[in-house]
Amino acid sequence: MKLLTGNDLVTGDVIWWTGSGWSRHVEEAGDVGDQGEPIALAEEGARRVNGPVIIDATMTPDGPRPAHIKDRIRALGPTVRPDLTLKPADPNAGSWVI
Amino acid sequence: MYKYDEYDQSMVDARVEEFRDQVQRRLAGQMTEDQFKPLRLMNGLYLQLHAYMLRVAVPYGTLDSRQMRMLAHVARKYDRGYGHFTTRQNIQFNWIKLADTPDILAELATVEMHAIQTSGNCIRNISSDQFAGAAADEVTDPRPWAELLRQWSTFHPEFTYLPRKFKIAVIAAPEDRAAMRLHDIGIELTERDGRLGAKIFVGGGMGRTPMISHEIRDFIGADDLLSYLEACLRVYNRYGRRDNIYKARIKILLHEIGADEYRRQVEEEFVAVKALGLDPPAAELERITAMFAPPPLTAEPVELDRSDPDFAVWLDQNVRPHKQPGHAIVTISLKLIGGIPGDASADQIDVMADLAERYSADELRVTHAQNIVLPHVAQADLPAIWQALTETGLAEANLDLISDIIACPGLDYCALANARSIPVAQKIATRFADLGRQRELGELKLKISGCINACGHHHAGHIGILGVDRKGTENFQLLLGGSGAEDVSLGKITGPGFSEDGVVDAIERVTDKYLEVRESGERFLDTYRRVGMEPFKEAIYG
Numbered sequence: 001m002k003l004l005t006g007n008d009l010v011t012g013d014v015i016w017w018t019g020s021g022w023s024r025h026v027e028e029a030g031d032v033g034d035q036g037e038p039i040a041l042a043e044e045g046a047r048r049v050n051g052p053v054i055i056d057a058t059m060t061p062d063g064p065r066p067a068h069i070k071d072r073i074r075a076l077g078p079t080v081r082p083d084l085t086l087k088p089a090d091p092n093a094g095s096w097v098i
Numbered sequence: 099m100y101k102y103d104e105y106d107q108s109m110v111d112a113r114v115e116e117f118r119d120q121v122q123r124r125l126a127g128q129m130t131e132d133q134f135k136p137l138r139l140m141n142g143l144y145l146q147l148h149a150y151m152l153r154v155a156v157p158y159g160t161l162d163s164r165q166m167r168m169l170a171h172v173a174r175k176y177d178r179g180y181g182h183f184t185t186r187q188n189i190q191f192n193w194i195k196l197a198d199t200p201d202i203l204a205e206l207a208t209v210e211m212h213a214i215q216t217s218g219n220c221i222r223n224i225s226s227d228q229f230a231g232a233a234a235d236e237v238t239d240p241r242p243w244a245e246l247l248r249q250w251s252t253f254h255p256e257f258t259y260l261p262r263k264f265k266i267a268v269i270a271a272p273e274d275r276a277a278m279r280l281h282d283i284g285i286e287l288t289e290r291d292g293r294l295g296a297k298i299f300v301g302g303g304m305g306r307t308p309m310i311s312h313e314i315r316d317f318i319g320a321d322d323l324l325s326y327l328e329a330c331l332r333v334y335n336r337y338g339r340r341d342n343i344y345k346a347r348i349k350i351l352l353h354e355i356g357a358d359e360y361r362r363q364v365e366e367e368f369v370a371v372k373a374l375g376l377d378p379p380a381a382e383l384e385r386i387t388a389m390f391a392p393p394p395l396t397a398e399p400v401e402l403d404r405s406d407p408d409f410a411v412w413l414d415q416n417v418r419p420h421k422q423p424g425h426a427i428v429t430i431s432l433k434l435i436g437g438i439p440g441d442a443s444a445d446q447i448d449v450m451a452d453l454a455e456r457y458s459a460d461e462l463r464v465t466h467a468q469n470i471v472l473p474h475v476a477q478a479d480l481p482a483i484w485q486a487l488t489e490t491g492l493a494e495a496n497l498d499l500i501s502d503i504i505a506c507p508g509l510d511y512c513a514l515a516n517a518r519s520i521p522v523a524q525k526i527a528t529r530f531a532d533l534g535r536q537r538e539l540g541e542l543k544l545k546i547s548g549c550i551n552a553c554g555h556h557h558a559g560h561i562g563i564l565g566v567d568r569k570g571t572e573n574f575q576l577l578l579g580g581s582g583a584e585d586v587s588l589g590k591i592t593g594p595g596f597s598e599d600g601v602v603d604a605i606e607r608v609t610d611k612y613l614e615v616r617e618s619g620e621r622f623l624d625t626y627r628r629v630g631m632e633p634f635k636e637a638i639y640g
Binding site for chain 2: 007009010011012013014044047050051067068069070073074077078079080081084
């Protein structure tokens with residue numbers, strides 16, 4: 001599957017296209033298929049995303065997981081600071097990243 | 099320390115307001131990212147893996163307690179409570195919001211700080227010896243010259259759009275504590291016949307094509323220095339490759355045309371430049387130099403009580419002689435075992451600021467090895483400083499030992515990285531946590547980069563590690579034999595790379611071999627240079 005991701009223009013947060021908007025949680029990302037580029041163009045033009053890119057991912061029972069390690073680290077946060085990730089209270093939150 | 103005059107302050111203030119307007123226009127949709135990106139980079143604002151990153155300049159690594167407290171304030175108010183001190187003596191904040199950036203820069207400007215020259219193809223923040231003004235072996239304090247170069251290079255109209263970024267280091271001692279020979283231009287201030295001048299080295303650098311600089315001039319008088327540097331930059335600006343980003347650094351130009359031809363052109367250009375009258379009048383140099391006058395250091399030498407073994411080890415490892423008897427130079431290690439090299443919390447930054455204000459003539463330095471220096475400490479105050487550092491978790495006595503690791507942010511933060519540096523550093527430091535074992539190994543500089551851009555200086559490590567991406571998996575190459583000091587050399591790759599755990603095991607085999615074959619008084623690097631790569635390869639790969 002293909003995911004559309006980028007950074008929030010104002011905050012810099014990593015965001016994922018859900019099919020109808022943007023989420024900080026990769027679990028809520030939707031498959032953009034071959035529609036990634038026009039969506040990226042429109043959303044960038046509307047200043048809702050900065051630096052949009054289309055990436056490869058696989059669907060798992062826990063939701064989409066990016067194929068490349070760099071995107072998996074983007075999805076959760078730095079592996080060396082669990083307290084700064086999106087799920088600081090979950091000690092196993094990063095088990096799928098590395 | 100240098101204090102801004104009205105021109106400095108008005109330039110920085112104007113830059114803040116200019117950027118505030120640019121940010122507003124970007125947020126209002128009046129600029130695209132392609133238009134905005136070079137403007138934000140000129141103000142130190144990158145877009146990294148998780149957020150915007152702001153790199154704040156610490157000119158020649160020198161700052162006072164007021165500035166240090168401002169960094170803590172920025173970390174608390176605008177970031178997530180910490181900062182990362184870098185290998186270019188700067189600091190980075192990893193979680194910045196675009197909309198906050200003008201306010202951050204405005205707050206920094208109130209304490210004479212900014213983010214100018216921390217990105218872009220300009221002359222970057224000038225780096226220098228962290229012991230400047232305190233080292234017993236220096237011929238002069240290099241910082242007035244570094245400050246002069248800062249003023250010359252900031253907003254220099256010819257050198258704002260160079261073929262590529264440009265890094266200059268200035269030292270004034272035979273011991274190179276600033277990796278001077280691995281800069282685009284390295285300046286070693288020296289004296290000849292009682293006259294101050296400089297040796298000029300050009301074309302060094304790390305990155306994907308590491309090179310040691312060439313000596314281009316064995317002596318240029320101090321009163322010609324600025325003109326000579328202008329000539330060096332002009333020749334580069336004229337002929338540096340703009341068609342290929344990977345061949346755009348000055349080291350490639352020197353490699354392609356040869357040091358002799360480059361020198362010939364610089365000398366020719368120097369004649370023309372000298373006639374322009376760029377070199378500052380003596381009064382301006384005196385004005386700058388006066389601001390770096392040594393602080394009044396009047397303490398008498400004392401015999402310290404070394405009965406506490408932890409204190410004694412810290413004294414031996416992290417404290418160096420000061421040129422003024424009765425005083426010492428303290429290096430605060432930001433390399434806690436299992437910690438993140440170069441990171442400091444806002445509270446720790448405040449503690450270091452307090453210590454500087456109370457005990458170190460209000461001065462701190464950032465080192466290229468990602469540590470902090472208190473340069474002017476009375477020997478009698480060392481126990482109190484050590485006690486305060488111990489209470490803050492900053493008394494790690496590992497300066498220049500295997501756990502004093504330089505590491506770039508790597509794939510945990512950096513958009514360019516291919517592999518994570520920090521976890522490797524943490525695992526190595528933990529493996530060698532025993533301080534007795536580290537001291538048995540002696541001076542051993544270990545440096546880790548998460549990609550070939552070499553921000554972690556892996557080419558210059560006695561042991562270097564380069565993280566690469568091998569089909570989507572992190573892989574780590576091991577290098578041996580590098581040095582960024584006066585005995586400069588580039589490390590060589592041992593052979594096939596390793597997994598994260600594998601590279602830690604490989605390093606242990608390397609250090610075991612070193613202990614087996616070293617001769618009396620040899621550092622790891624000395625042994626490597628004597629016996630060569632083969633015994634270590636045999637130990638690593640069998």
